[in-house]
Amino acid sequence: MKKEFNIFKIFAIAIFLLSITTSCNDDLNITPEDDQSVLGEDFFQDEAAYKRALAGIYSNLALTGVDGPTSSNIDGLDAGTSQFGRVLVYLQTLSADQMIWSYENDAGTREIQRNLWTAQNPILTGMFGRNDVTIAFANNFLAETTDAKLDARNVSTGTRAEIVTFRAEARLMRALAYYYAMDLFGKANFSDETTPINSIPAVYDRAQLFDFIESELVAIEADLLDPRQNEHGRADKGVAWMILAKIYLNAEVYIGQAKYDKCIEYCDKIIGGGYALATNYLHNFMADNNTNSANSEIIFPIVSDGVYTQNYGPTTVMINGSVGSIEKNGLDVGVGEEGWGGALRVRKQFALLFNGSQFNNDTRNTIISGNRSIEITDISDRDQGYIIQKYSNLTSTGALGSDREFADADFPLFRLADVYLMYAESNLRGGGGMLDDAVDYVNLLRMRAGNPETVTSGMLTLDFILDERSRELHWEAHRRQDLIRYNKFTGGNYNWVWKGNGSNGIALPAHLNLYPIPNSNLATNPNLTQNPGY
Incomplete structure (x- = not known):
């Protein structure tokens, strides 16, 4: 069990206090009915409540409800299809060329991994x-921490100083939510702390969301703590810089403008922020990745704990799911011997990225082939296809996690290795920086992995970077975004097995670069319109 949680020891309290019951048919905008139905005057009479309220915003990334891992605080949604990290992995990874989910009777998975989704x-x-x-929680927190409200409550000077940082973190978390909405859906219900309760939200398109995210993160930078100075799992300047680097890397997709120079600028800030690569690649994905050498590499995690934050989130799913149906290797990763019986495997195109003797001892290559076939001709046959053993519920010293099913391993939403690769790609795309630095950053990752091949400037091409991103960042919720940026997700430039429901892959129409707006959300906000093609 993790001992230094600090703010996350109050997750259960915070999520209870912040639970909003909504209806799948009536209000999936998650708009509070009134100020008191979320958090109001009685709650904030205790000055310690401000930190609990902030914890509730963060907890929405990890928890789904108040009654254990199967509960959901969004009425009408199952915990398995509404846990933030899990659905993010589904939408960014399962939809692309790295992962296959065996149990296609699980709601929504068949359509996502075969690119057949509907609204x-x-x-x-x-x-x-x-x-x-997340947006509703952040807005409520910001509305309850205005100067006027703090004056009325006679909040002490010391607490008010802390609240300045708390407010910046709440705005960052709101910007993070809008970032993922911009990336996945291209639009979002938009509200802030000044939006009247029960009003119909405006809708922001990609350009408006981009401008809002950028301006918010720039505005709050001075009020955030310096990189690596906050409590585990809380955001700081490094997280704000990371989101900015991400939106600049993908700006041509989002707003039709190249901003690779800005991506380089913010990558430089992060690299100079005191982060360092974990000594061992696999430390990033272990049960003690909050305290082992990965603590210096992970810029922002989704916190997981087998006791305090039990959930069917991404690390629990990927550790149990990657246990092979033949191998029954669950004890090797700290869960039950059979895990989830071969729920997850890798697609052929991903496995082929590790072809070549230089990858034989590369620690990023956790593929287990055994006597398996690389081909998956029948998704329901769990004995087909290779498996991997990237995530683990064991610590770096070999100790078991605190629970044999629910993982202690945090999900590394952002880490330094990604920054190195973003820098290299932005340099190659004309964003400036130094080619020698780009080569050095890629080689730092290679050396850390024990790969004997030294990358030269002549080897450093955009296609090489795309492949290296997959080798380094697989199953970390980046792949769909990367393929779209390279114009390889839709169309027929690059096909993978079961792309478009073809066993060998078929071209996808361009409108699938955006997901559809869910029908239930269209029904509750007349300002929302469906994305083209759906």
């Missing part, structure tokens, strides 16, 4: 709704 897919509803919850 009724529950995973899409879960992602849209979970983003709206």
